[in-house]
Amino acid sequence: MGENTIILRPEKLEVRGLVKRYGGGRRRPGTLAVDGVDITVRAGELVCIVGASGCGKSTLLNVVGGLEDATEGAAAIDGERVVGPGPDRGMVFQGYSLFPWRTVRENVAFGLEETRMPKADRGARVEALLEVMGLTAWADRLPKELSGGMRQRVAIARALAPEPDVLLLDEPFGALDTQTKRVMQDHLLDVWRRTGATILMVTHDVEEAVYLSSRIYVLTSHPGRVGAEVPVPFPDDRTPEIKRTDRFHAIRDEIQALLTGEVVME
Amino acid sequence: MIPRRTVFVRSDDRPGGVTPLEPVAEGAAHPAHTLDWRNSLAGRNAPTRGTRRHPLFRIRDELSAPWRVGLMIVGMLAPLALWLFMSTSSSTSLLVPSPAQTWEGARTLWHEGVLTGDVWASGRRILIGYAISMAIAVALGLLMGSFRSAESFFEAPIAFMRYIPATALVPLMLFWLGIDETPKIALIVIGSVFFNVLMVADVARNVPRELINAAYTLGAGRLRVLRRVILPHSVPGIIDVARINLAAAWAILVVAELLAADQGLAFRITRAQRFRQIDEMFALLIIFGIIGIVTDLSLRWLRNQSAPWARP
Numbered sequence: 001m002g003e004n005t006i007i008l009r010p011e012k013l014e015v016r017g018l019v020k021r022y023g024g025g026r027r028r029p030g031t032l033a034v035d036g037v038d039i040t041v042r043a044g045e046l047v048c049i050v051g052a053s054g055c056g057k058s059t060l061l062n063v064v065g066g067l068e069d070a071t072e073g074a075a076a077i078d079g080e081r082v083v084g085p086g087p088d089r090g091m092v093f094q095g096y097s098l099f100p101w102r103t104v105r106e107n108v109a110f111g112l113e114e115t116r117m118p119k120a121d122r123g124a125r126v127e128a129l130l131e132v133m134g135l136t137a138w139a140d141r142l143p144k145e146l147s148g149g150m151r152q153r154v155a156i157a158r159a160l161a162p163e164p165d166v167l168l169l170d171e172p173f174g175a176l177d178t179q180t181k182r183v184m185q186d187h188l189l190d191v192w193r194r195t196g197a198t199i200l201m202v203t204h205d206v207e208e209a210v211y212l213s214s215r216i217y218v219l220t221s222h223p224g225r226v227g228a229e230v231p232v233p234f235p236d237d238r239t240p241e242i243k244r245t246d247r248f249h250a251i252r253d254e255i256q257a258l259l260t261g262e263v264v265m266e
Numbered sequence: 267m268i269p270r271r272t273v274f275v276r277s278d279d280r281p282g283g284v285t286p287l288e289p290v291a292e293g294a295a296h297p298a299h300t301l302d303w304r305n306s307l308a309g310r311n312a313p314t315r316g317t318r319r320h321p322l323f324r325i326r327d328e329l330s331a332p333w334r335v336g337l338m339i340v341g342m343l344a345p346l347a348l349w350l351f352m353s354t355s356s357s358t359s360l361l362v363p364s365p366a367q368t369w370e371g372a373r374t375l376w377h378e379g380v381l382t383g384d385v386w387a388s389g390r391r392i393l394i395g396y397a398i399s400m401a402i403a404v405a406l407g408l409l410m411g412s413f414r415s416a417e418s419f420f421e422a423p424i425a426f427m428r429y430i431p432a433t434a435l436v437p438l439m440l441f442w443l444g445i446d447e448t449p450k451i452a453l454i455v456i457g458s459v460f461f462n463v464l465m466v467a468d469v470a471r472n473v474p475r476e477l478i479n480a481a482y483t484l485g486a487g488r489l490r491v492l493r494r495v496i497l498p499h500s501v502p503g504i505i506d507v508a509r510i511n512l513a514a515a516w517a518i519l520v521v522a523e524l525l526a527a528d529q530g531l532a533f534r535i536t537r538a539q540r541f542r543q544i545d546e547m548f549a550l551l552i553i554f555g556i557i558g559i560v561t562d563l564s565l566r567w568l569r570n571q572s573a574p575w576a577r578p
């Protein structure tokens with residue numbers, strides 16, 4: 001798919017004029033976490049959000065996921081306003097949120113148990129995901145027995161299992177070492193291309209953002225606003241080789257500069 | 267003599283200092299005094315960093331089995347010694363039967379053939395009453411811990427009822443329900459259910475928000491979240507609540523049996539009192555204690571079995 005076809009895709013996920021204030025009362029202003037954010041993700045796009053810690057990235061994702069109400073503005077999927085969570089929007093949480101009483105395998109199977117999928121198919125899908133995530137050997141372990149990186153992989157597998165239309169990923173590779181991260185990134189690209197899912201992903205890793213996404217939103221902090229929207233002009237079927245191109249470095253440095261300026265300002 | 271080109275070696279000419287890191291030449295033999303250094307560090311007078319207390323005084327540290335068992339045995343023997351002392355010393359005006367006399371008292375009760383009947387009578391009341399109490403507590407508690415609406419609705423009346431001493435309801439219950447089993451079971455329920463409900467609600471409230479959110483995004487509806495997230499996460503907590511409040515159920519049962527019963531452990535105590543058989547009273551008290559410890563340990567075991575994930 002080339003750059004030009006993107007224009008033809010319908011808008012899948014829209015955030016319009018989103019304002020989110022925490023704990024504001026009559027006297028106290030509360031925390032203005034997000035202040036007027038507009039974001040659009042077209043069907044089948046993979047878009048990343050980068051921004052300093054505390055700039056409202058998780059908040060934004062939670063509103064799209066329907067887990068928190070917007071103070072003003074709204075998020076919409078396929079033109080329908082989000083009022084609550086649903087299996088059409090799979091999420092990977094920053095804190096993993098694994099079910100501690102379920103084994104790795106059972107955690108991954110949770111979403112499928114909520115579908116009408118036949119049991120045998122469910123099992124096959126779970127095993128395949130465990131294999132890809134390198135978790136087969138740990139399938140019968142409880143989350144408390146896993147390292148941070150393993151937990152993160154379980155969380156990703158669990159969100160991928162029901163193959164949702166929209167994936168909301170909150171720093172899904174944050175706790176992984178560089179090598180595992182690369183494998184996971186390529187796996188995510190693979191899943192994305194295969195399922196045609198629409199993905200909105202938060203990351204701290206600028207290089208990761210450039211490598212994965214079609215577009216990048218750079219958020220400014222306090223309050224969180226969209227500071228810049230950077231298109232990434234690489235084709236969807238990209239390979240790790242692009243990381244060595246000048247164009248890649250240019251985009252990466254541009255975003256890095258935007259983020260650095262942000263830090264200096266504070 | 268091996269040249270002093272070693273890694274991190276405390277050298278004599280630089281007291282207290284550490285020689286800078288220098289690459290050891292390829293293939294060079296490991297310097298002999300590295301070993302000395304290690305040995306000297308292991309020595310008794312070697313300098314140390316940080317403090318390391320005896321396991322007995324460390325917060326949340328594992329204790330070796332001998333210490334653990336030893337302390338448990340001492341903990342059991344100490345009150346026994348006190349008892350022995352009180353029963354033999356003439357300085358106290360209290361009439362305390364000796365352990366041997368108590369044992370005889372227990373044997374007397376056993377030979378009268380009343381003991382098993384009493385244990386069963388009291389145990390049955392507790393079993394039925396407390397099962398009803400926990401059933402109500404789990405249903406209502408999970409509801410209150412999950413829905414703010416249920417919490418708002420039930421909180422005030424339950425708090426009100428909780429402050430009415432169940433013992434104060436004994437006359438009323440006997441008046442309403444007669445003197446057979448029903449009022450005793452009702453009293454056990456009333457005496458424990460309000461505590462149980464509020465504590466189960468607390469357990470349910472402690473289910474992390476993120477787990478509920480995760481279940482929602484995986485397609486679970488509210489009822490499914492209740493059944494598949496809030497309930498399993500609450501199981502160990504619920505068993506703990508049952509374990510902790512069970513003592514309150516026994517307390518209220520005793521009051522009920524003291525007033526109106528013809529069987530049961532507390533009833534037997536009043537009988538012993540009438541005939542001034544202090545040895546039998548002591549034997550019965552100890553039986554209460556034993557039943558308590560056994561149920562406590564069983565519930566702990568059940569909690570650990572049902573929720574290995576919550577084990578520390």
Ligand SMILES: Nc1ncnc2c1ncn2[C@@H]1O[C@H](COP(=O)(O)OP(=O)(O)OP(=O)(O)O)[C@@H](O)[C@H]1O
Binds near residue numbers: 051054055
């Ligand atoms: N539940 C809450 N109650 C009050 N304030 C909150 C709450 N959640 C987030 N905030 C505030 O909103 C702001 C944005 O938080 P958010 O978690 O969205 O940041 P983030 O961009 O995800 O940061 P990070 O990169 O560290 O994860 C922060 O200032 C935070 O203090």
Ligand SMILES: [Mg+2]
Binds near residue numbers: 057058059094170
């Ligand atoms: Mg965050």
